[in-house]
Amino acid sequence: MYRLLSLTRGVEERLETLFKQGHVVGGLYRSLGQEATAVGCGYALRGDDWLAPSIRDLGALLARGIHPRDVLRQYLARGTSLCEGKDNTNHFTVPSLGLLGPISPLGTQLCVLNGVALSFRNRGERRVCLTFQGEGASRTGASHEGLAMAAALNLPIVVVLQHNRWSFGTRSTSQAAVEDWSDVAGAYGVPAVGVDGNDVLQVYDAAVQAVARARAGDGMTIVVAETYRMLGHAQHDSQKHVPTEELAEWEARDPIQGFERYLIEFGFESQSSVEEIRAEVDALLDAAVDEVLTEPYPQGIEARVGAYAEPEPEAEVPWTRRPIVGYAGNMAAGPSRATRVGESG
Amino acid sequence: MYRLLSLTRGVEERLETLFKQGHVVGGLYRSLGQEATAVGCGYALRGDDWLAPSIRDLGALLARGIHPRDVLRQYLARGTSLCEGKDNTNHFTVPSLGLLGPISPLGTQLCVLNGVALSFRNRGERRVCLTFQGEGASRTGASHEGLAMAAALNLPIVVVLQHNRWSFGTRSTSQAAVEDWSDVAGAYGVPAVGVDGNDVLQVYDAAVQAVARARAGDGMTIVVAETYRMLGHAQHDSQKHVPTEELAEWEARDPIQGFERYLIEFGFESQSSVEEIRAEVDALLDAAVDEVLTEPYPQGIEARVGAYAEPEPEAEVPWTRRPIVGYAGNMAAGPSRATRVGESG
Amino acid sequence: MDEAGRKETTYLQAIREAIQEEMRADESVFILGEDIAVYGGAFKVTEGFLEEFGPERVIDTPISEAAIVGAAIGAAHMGLKPIAEMQFIDFIAPAFDMIVNFAAKSRYRTGIGAGLVIRGPCGAGARSGPFHSQSVESYFANVAGLKMVAPARAYDAKGLLRAAIRDPDPVLYFEHKLLYRRVKEYLPVDEQILVPLGRARTHRSGSDLTIVTYGAMVFKSADAANRIAEEDGCEIEVIDLRTLRPLDIATVVESVRRTGRLLIVHEAPRFGGFAGEITAQVCEEAFEWLDAPIRRVTAIDTPVPYAPPLEDYYLPQEDDIVTAARWLLAY
Amino acid sequence: MDEAGRKETTYLQAIREAIQEEMRADESVFILGEDIAVYGGAFKVTEGFLEEFGPERVIDTPISEAAIVGAAIGAAHMGLKPIAEMQFIDFIAPAFDMIVNFAAKSRYRTGIGAGLVIRGPCGAGARSGPFHSQSVESYFANVAGLKMVAPARAYDAKGLLRAAIRDPDPVLYFEHKLLYRRVKEYLPVDEQILVPLGRARTHRSGSDLTIVTYGAMVFKSADAANRIAEEDGCEIEVIDLRTLRPLDIATVVESVRRTGRLLIVHEAPRFGGFAGEITAQVCEEAFEWLDAPIRRVTAIDTPVPYAPPLEDYYLPQEDDIVTAARWLLAY
Numbered sequence A, B: 001m002y003r004l005l006s007l008t009r010g011v012e013e014r015l016e017t018l019f020k021q022g023h024v025v026g027g028l029y030r031s032l033g034q035e036a037t038a039v040g041c042g043y044a045l046r047g048d049d050w051l052a053p054s055i056r057d058l059g060a061l062l063a064r065g066i067h068p069r070d071v072l073r074q075y076l077a078r079g080t081s082l083c084e085g086k087d088n089t090n091h092f093t094v095p096s097l098g099l100l101g102p103i104s105p106l107g108t109q110l111c112v113l114n115g116v117a118l119s120f121r122n123r124g125e126r127r128v129c130l131t132f133q134g135e136g137a138s139r140t141g142a143s144h145e146g147l148a149m150a151a152a153l154n155l156p157i158v159v160v161l162q163h164n165r166w167s168f169g170t171r172s173t174s175q176a177a178v179e180d181w182s183d184v185a186g187a188y189g190v191p192a193v194g195v196d197g198n199d200v201l202q203v204y205d206a207a208v209q210a211v212a213r214a215r216a217g218d219g220m221t222i223v224v225a226e227t228y229r230m231l232g233h234a235q236h237d238s239q240k241h242v243p244t245e246e247l248a249e250w251e252a253r254d255p256i257q258g259f260e261r262y263l264i265e266f267g268f269e270s271q272s273s274v275e276e277i278r279a280e281v282d283a284l285l286d287a288a289v290d291e292v293l294t295e296p297y298p299q300g301i302e303a304r305v306g307a308y309a310e311p312e313p314e315a316e317v318p319w320t321r322r323p324i325v326g327y328a329g330n331m332a333a334g335p336s337r338a339t340r341v342g343e344s345g
Numbered sequence C, D: 001m002d003e004a005g006r007k008e009t010t011y012l013q014a015i016r017e018a019i020q021e022e023m024r025a026d027e028s029v030f031i032l033g034e035d036i037a038v039y040g041g042a043f044k045v046t047e048g049f050l051e052e053f054g055p056e057r058v059i060d061t062p063i064s065e066a067a068i069v070g071a072a073i074g075a076a077h078m079g080l081k082p083i084a085e086m087q088f089i090d091f092i093a094p095a096f097d098m099i100v101n102f103a104a105k106s107r108y109r110t111g112i113g114a115g116l117v118i119r120g121p122c123g124a125g126a127r128s129g130p131f132h133s134q135s136v137e138s139y140f141a142n143v144a145g146l147k148m149v150a151p152a153r154a155y156d157a158k159g160l161l162r163a164a165i166r167d168p169d170p171v172l173y174f175e176h177k178l179l180y181r182r183v184k185e186y187l188p189v190d191e192q193i194l195v196p197l198g199r200a201r202t203h204r205s206g207s208d209l210t211i212v213t214y215g216a217m218v219f220k221s222a223d224a225a226n227r228i229a230e231e232d233g234c235e236i237e238v239i240d241l242r243t244l245r246p247l248d249i250a251t252v253v254e255s256v257r258r259t260g261r262l263l264i265v266h267e268a269p270r271f272g273g274f275a276g277e278i279t280a281q282v283c284e285e286a287f288e289w290l291d292a293p294i295r296r297v298t299a300i301d302t303p304v305p306y307a308p309p310l311e312d313y314y315l316p317q318e319d320d321i322v323t324a325a326r327w328l329l330a331y
């Protein structure tokens, strides 16, 4: 887990550099200070379970086996990316890794994950779904309908509610009158458990139990992780409205340093072995960055491909600049994508 | 209150007859067995407060001063109806009576009522909004967003959650894992209070307190009324899937007979005075039915009027059967409607 | 049963049988929605399904259209073939985000499609007021990734629904509630009726004017055409689009090039209705063949009113179609 | 300030000032949305508003677009003039039901209108991917009761927003995010800019071909027109619709009757886009004046892709407009 934690932070640091160098296309969303929740939960799943990360849960993706290379490719809009440059950030769905990507409209992903869980239930498979949600997103209608249905159908789902104090530029306290976020479970008649989201072991234990409960057929559990968003909503957000003392207080609770101290103190790792891991991670990331930087954007014409399984019959427009891309071209998209998924597993 | 209760049931019985005679246009939705909740809550408001009924809360409309005549007109699609025949049931909004009508998509009304409450708050007026919601409707995204915003903005609102065991043709137990519906309040950080929805006095007391709390600026309260839908979802619904014992059990708890026994037992009313009230109600309804039956449908051409404050400039289509109805015609709609509202107050 | 061993089947039965037969033939087909299992559906389309297929495949959901569509998307990702029922198609509105942003864009963004069907009763004329009478096809017309179907005949209702269930992309399937019990046809019981998406049908052939329409308006258009044949001796070709997207423009263009005149009839309001897209495509492909302006007969630009005279006025009537057709024929 | 005492104003400032001036002038105007108060809005349109107008009139809401629009409707019923901000116009989708079924139908059903404005950044080209780049106007085109505005110039952005705030009916106001900082104009500071809804504007006059467009495409169309003027010596008239509904068809028809040729350009995908309605109306009113088919240049029929080459390919480019225009001029 320590490796995953430092890998998570490492990837994000590389992305920040790439962002400043102007390589990142569009926005960059960080999980600084929250890595433990993503990693701890991702770790608690079985290989054949499914996980649906929110935009900040990079650690969970890595835990599922997504290669950092594929994360960089997304942010750099490469043609080799899992979305082939058609969508950004972590908006990819990879069945072979049990990953359901989010879309931007908050709350919708949980509704879709219900369908995955439903397919497990209908096929009598003892597989589990786990997803993340911010306290801000928990106010959306989609989130509510998703939770209500998961509870009503007793689906094998674990929902990790990340209370990180912020929603974009607004404090959660001014967006909701809720004090103890575990109370949210009352609206659905399911149990909730609160954890220190910055303590990876606590998160892991809670997730393991919730997953076991879901696997046993006892339905949904809401895990409330108390944590803090150490950076702005996105890279461009200056955070000027956040008091520095508040940041300092939470910085002292940094999940990675905390875990590192613990590992060394109790002799699971030594200073040197920890440094080894970090060096290893660095090497891996150096290689990944170099590799991805050499990869090209997709070709413009590829924009035409893939809205339907078969291309729409389209009106011949005399001057059109757009040669019709046939079924073959379209199919090419599928497998090639699939292959890359394999590699990255 | 007894008068209102029997008036409610009386109106519905007349509507049932009119339905069987084929006078009712479209569906008929009854509140049999639930009259006490609507009446008790409607009674708890001040004249300048606002109330937003669900489709079954006829008693609340009558409590606000809607004349039975106007209820019949709606169901009979008369041109004289508050919606001028353009919408059905209780889908009317009457500012002079502090009434916000529902639309069919469930949960939406509460979101709109928030805006009414917001206007009270912004103008520093100590006025309160009260609305009803079925336990089925509480599963909609709109309902959740409405409750979440009312709580976050600390709006002067009372939400009466009517747990009547059924949602259309489905038991609430198979639509939700919720056992105690008061727990729903946990998702919003507001207090909830449970009452016997068939005991008009209990409902009234709870509503009065919740209204007072809202008026004092202490925000939203959720009142959970335990009751039972004695008839099918609508007139056409045979209810064949409802066990007769269950119906019998709740019939014994009929809110009107119960209240009648109470009034007589404790000497508030006598058998004869009670019968007097019923006779009075009958007379009033006889007159209303006769009057409304003589009234015509609106003229087809009126369909053109009122989508906008000013009519859309529209393409002249050579063969069109449709003379343009001008601004004047449109304005006529407003006042005339308003006047009728006055009468019915 | 008639002599040819065909069974009299209503539009509603055709829909019911398409679902039933697909569920029998394919384990992965299932249906979810409000009040569809124990109650059998608001229009009883799925009556008895719970008993036959069990609660795993006939699922009563909470009142939550977004969650219903969401669950269908996820199940489709896993290879199941979900049918999501909207109790009335008007209630597709709360699921708009889920359909437009999740279902429609999924294949393009991620390569993982969402082969699902969203079906429900649409259309006006039943005195049901503004919220149980809408035609919603235009809300989705500009959304790439979706397919849309609006059958008029029982045969097409059955054949197109089967095709929709098997289709790898999300299909919105609009059932006109006025046709549920009024449309009756003798359908073969032995053969498996399958109507491919994206093919229009010539409901009535003619050489003087082309009427393009779909759904319940097919019958009003045909009545108008028959009346004009009798009274004016002109032959109008009536094309039933059947599928709105992909749009079978080729069939329309072929006809217009023959008749030189086009009238588009739809039940949805005029402004921003489907007639616009059809007009644009015909302009692009048959401009030189047009002997008269392309015209449209539609509902007026208001919500669907409730009172009978208002609703009748709101809706396109046979007389309107006749008047418009005569205007075009005389042009 | 220039010599005429006019202030250089960006499209974004124009929007900001319209809101600010209306809020100063009229107590009943207020704004609500996500992160607009303390944070000042995702694009900083409302920066400093909280300080100036206070938390009662500058309201941070939970993430709940349906509730935001709902609250605006209720407030409008009570005579307030709400402005609801969608952080990105794409997030109008979860509020679709509230807009289409509540806001749009309210006046018709009950006589009580909902005079509110829903505004937010729309449009592609900023490399923001499928969910922060959409043009949503067509989703609402078939909905009677709504008005829609899509300004291109700073002057219109300001004048139309003021008109929208004062309008008694619900107005969807689309701000193109690419224009926020790129469009700069000198605007009078003394006079109160007000542009009535429903009037198109001739951005560039010409006699050989009419281009009808709106939003960011106004500038690409004008560039194309200038290029053709230089290289081919033909004069193209470019009409900026400004308001999409009510549609100022009179201005379009007048121009087409002069030029005999019409090209419609919009950023939304082709199928089911706004070009359809415009084509239908022009066909109805100027058919005999058309010397060539009506054509359209639009985005392709897919979601908005993310990678720069894909997004550039997706969007209509100046070259596409030039090619289409030349084809029409040569017809």
Ligand SMILES: Cc1ncc(C[n+]2csc(CCOP(=O)(O)OP(=O)(O)O)c2C)c(N)n1
Pocket (backbone or CB within 6 Å): A056, A104, A105, A106, A133, A134, A135, A136, A137, A138, A140, A164, A166, A167, A168, A229, A233, D034, D063, D064, D065, D087, D091, D094
């Ligand atoms: C329906 C919807 N509305 C608005 C947005 C814009 N938005 C993106 S992230 C965000 C804040 C989310 O806060 P939270 O759910 O707490 O997650 P966090 O950023 O704290 O991890 C908002 C408002 C969105 N993505 N979807």
Ligand SMILES: Cc1ncc(C[n+]2csc(CCOP(=O)(O)OP(=O)(O)O)c2C)c(N)n1
Pocket (backbone or CB within 6 Å): B056, B104, B105, B106, B133, B134, B135, B136, B137, B138, B140, B164, B166, B167, B168, B229, B233, C034, C063, C064, C065, C087, C091, C094
């Ligand atoms: C969004 C939406 N979906 C579906 C419906 C159809 N519908 C009308 S009433 C109803 C059941 C409502 O149950 P509940 O909220 O418990 O109210 P009750 O009928 O018990 O008073 C349904 C599903 C609707 N009106 N709105």
Ligand SMILES: [Mg+2]
Pocket (backbone or CB within 6 Å): A134, A135, A136, A162, A163, A164, A165, A166, A167, A168
């Ligand atoms: Mg948060």
Ligand SMILES: [Mg+2]
Pocket (backbone or CB within 6 Å): B134, B135, B136, B162, B163, B164, B165, B166, B167, B168
């Ligand atoms: Mg109920």
